[in-house]
Amino acid sequence: MKAEKCKGFTDLTPDDMRAFRYVEDTFRDCCLGWGYDEIRTPTLEYLYLFTSAGTLTPNMLGKVYSFLDWDGWSGERVVLKPDGTIPTARFYISNNKSGLARLFYVTNLFMFEETGKKSREKWQCGVELIGVNSALSDIELLSLSLDVLRQLGLSDIRIKLSHAGLIKALLDSLELSSEEKNNIFSRILEGDSAALDIVKMDKPETVEALNLLLGLKGKTSGFLKNVKALSSKRLANISEPLDNFICIVEKLEKLGVDYRIDLASGKGFEYYTGLIFHLLIGQNVIGGGGRYDALIPQMGGQATPAAGFAIYMDQLMKLIEPESLAELDSNKILVRIETDAMEEGFNLAEILRDFGYIVVMQLEDKQETDYGWKLEVVSKGLKFALTNIAGGETTKTDDACDILKLLGCTEDVA
Template sequence: MSEPLRCRGMYDLLPADMERFRWAEEVFRRTCLAWGYREVRTPTVEHLFLFTATGTLTPQALGRVYSFLDWDGWSGERVVLRPEGTIPTARLYVEHLAAEPLAKLFYVQNVFRFAEGDARREEWQAGAELIGDTQPLGDVELVLVAQEVLSALGLGGVTLRLSHPGLVRAVLAKMGLPPEEQLRLYDGILEGDAEALARVQERIPELGAPVGLLLAEEGQGSGYLANLRSVFLPALPELAAPLEELAQVVAALEGLGLQPRVAGALVRHFEYYTGPVFRLEADGRLLGGGGRYDSLIGLLGGRDVPASGFALYLGDLLPLVSPPRARAGVPAWVEASDRSPGAIAEAYRAVRLLRERGRQAQVALSPSQGGEPRLRLGDGRYLVTSGGRQREAASLEEAIALLTGEGRR
């Protein structure tokens, strides 16, 4: 078949894929529950205004959502397929959990975003959101939860990168550019556009040092942050607060044996985040990331409350995961000697009895399926074959006893 029947950008999960998926999901759920997070699930369809009126997604991101009119016959509301997990979870908090001073929530659910060509348009995210005044502890905790999940999945060589959007925000504000132009310039910086960096340098000559040291380079942990302070703070004191917030998180993680890298510019849509952000990468894949978004709850109509979160991207994570092989016992096979209703019913009754006694069992759907041990029944006869030896039992109960070891002499 030259053209697939499935929709472009949508992908099936085959049995081997589902083994990896369920293993990753189980590890993520177990880890989150151990850290005190509670599981939630939000609707696949959400109101479009959640993502527009609040300004929580950029125009570029909104151009990739799947939206349609939810028509009731007289009027309609523009809705979208959930494009990410954080905003719906924040909406859930505002509507149901706002009275709680601290909410620790997690989810595993799919998101939908338009992409060109055969790139994935449906992704699965395993995310956690921490809503409440927990900083800087919450920033540190979320990194540790994500790292623990990846470690439990057997992934090594994971690189942890941290940044703070306040660094970029301070530089772009100094240039006096309108918001739309700031976004375009920042995207150019992330893509390594030398002209974008040259433009920043030209508009802020008082920085002295090359702006690329702040926005285009990265370095190791606290030492690199100390260098940034000494080089850029005299000319741009607005960097002091984001550098201090970032330094607290980096120092705590280093005290726990981690070796975070620090970058001045790390994540797109920097206007969405208000505090430290992080990314986890391995084998050239972005496995996950997140950060602090203190303004979001207020924008959705709730009280102003700090919040932060992260998501692991299962589409990139699953190819790296090898679930442990369960030691499966050899099943007992039950074969009906004919296709009469009575023989069929008794075959499935035998399987049920075997399972109730702790024995794996399946009905052989054809004479060639399965092997030994095997019970062939019908016409009042019960033939048990095991180890090449065949024995006839006087009743179904005796045949079950032979297959479970209870009838051995």
Template sequence: MTANPTAAPQRATTEEPPMPDRGLHSPGMRDVGPAEMRRFRAVERRFLEAVEGAGYLEIRTPTIEPLHLYTAAGTLSPQALERVYSFLDWDGWSGERVVLRPDATVAAARWYSDAVRAGGAPTARVAYVAPVYRFAVEGDREVWQCGVELFGLAAAEGDSELLTLAAKFLRGLGVNDLTVDLAHAGLVRAAFAAAGLAPAQQVEAYDLMLEGDAGVTDRLAQAHPEQAASLRLLAGVDGASTGYIQNLRAAMLATVPAAAGPLDDLTRAAAALDAAAVPFRVLAATARNFEYYSGVTFRFRQGAGAEARTLIGGGRYDGLTQTLGGTSAPACGWGADLLRLAEVAS
């Protein structure tokens, strides 16, 4: 039987797999319509006005950055690096592994290091509005952030300044029912060091704690009975007053003398929140998953219990600029999801 040359071509019988029901959007990416953009721009303007009034000047960093900026000496945790968007920037002969900006603080610290090398002032207050890109199974993978970074001011002054600025900004948006979770990255590291853990073991134990492994402190307490009280207090107890910090001091200093500095930092941060009339909770074991934090960390949250939402998060990262090859400088900062703020602002 010969084929009919005028017959219409036949479709292949193999069916293509169905497309996910997300239209023409990439997963985790979404459009922002006019009404939401009006709220976005209103919050952006109020953010820039608030921080400029406090002396913070806006900067902008590239969307595409070299991967090694974020892998340098543990700049980001292994868990965070697994979520970056990375590709080869190919010029036809060779290429460099680059990423879509996964974190705004690291890029700002690089900017500061370059500015100081070029003769800039050792103290700098900067602000940014920029998207960051992180893989997520659910939720947004492009997150528009606003934030501030303070370089060159030590914890005694810098932490209080940032906490006060965050509280003032959120209240200016009409956000009420605020609480703050306070923590200190150096406190747990000091306890681990006193328990005899080598630096690599400290990082491993710290990462397990960040991942929510409650058993890590029990295992360490059994192996190091002299540190049991301090370790269990750090992992299993939280407090809502400066009195809790004093209890930590009484329990820890005899066996973990290096905890004195972190406890002093927490005391000053708690005093700043008291002065701003913002209630707080001290969580001695930090919940942040970025490895560069070295001191006080904090989360401003709205609501209570399972319904609470984090609006601002940040902390101190004194070693970051030196890790990136720049001059060592004390530094701290905070960031917020602009679209989330637009949802809650009055």
């Protein structure tokens, strides 16, 4: 019988895991530095958390891993979590939290992908800032996301901004039925650029306003102010989200953050209600987030505003050079210990590990060239022999301290 990997799933190799841990550790350090607390929610959640309006679109629901678990006699289905934000909102509600919460997590998410060529399991580093709705809190999240990417050594990051509140207000002004409105909104969020074409054809009188807001792309808060001046009389209901958007981008300008406004790039989740941002390197979207003030009350919690973002592990791992993460050979010691010298050998190895060396016990034929040093511990004659593998010179001694001195371990170990 051939052992096969499940279709659509990926193994992470040692090289992959070095990149994974590097991204994860950097992300964790940044979040801790900004005062966020780590959580981990279960892999299984009830499906209904994701079905009500304002959570996942029906199209996304058609791709979740839902099934009956051991308690499925109740008829309630469970799901391998397809999203990180909704479980975090559930965590906030079910732990009776109130007020401000700064939370982060590293999690895997499951979503069916038809060809099985792309991975159906994705890893994400997510941050949620719950209990506050201010332009400053949106800026905090965006800045934290940029800090993570900077700490990872990534540059040329592009930011695209959109605003779900503005898109919704715009759709409200189109006199659509609620079914049509939800349909178009979710299609915009799923990145369907043709979603608005139907409206454009049906309602020629609104083409002008639509073109102005959705067609144009701008780079300054002045752009948004112009839009407001041009359309606020005609479309009174857009002024509130537009003001919020202007307030956020003005603050970003003060911080010297370079961004681009592209309302039609609103790709994201149905639960977004305010600012939406995407982070790109080249053409690859490596992260994104947004404000979701209605989600927690929608899920049965108190009226609690919130916003968050995620960076995509799979994308970032591709950008990290595996060589830069590998341990230096000079830090690795291969140790061969004779049976009668076990005690001395293991003791010395332990001390060397305390000094930060990677100490590998020689079992079978190991490639010596992967190591900076080779240490032999024997029972007869001089006990210790240390060889610099690159240089080839060997030093023999009876005193373990000599070995430590040779390796530059200068602390008093006695």
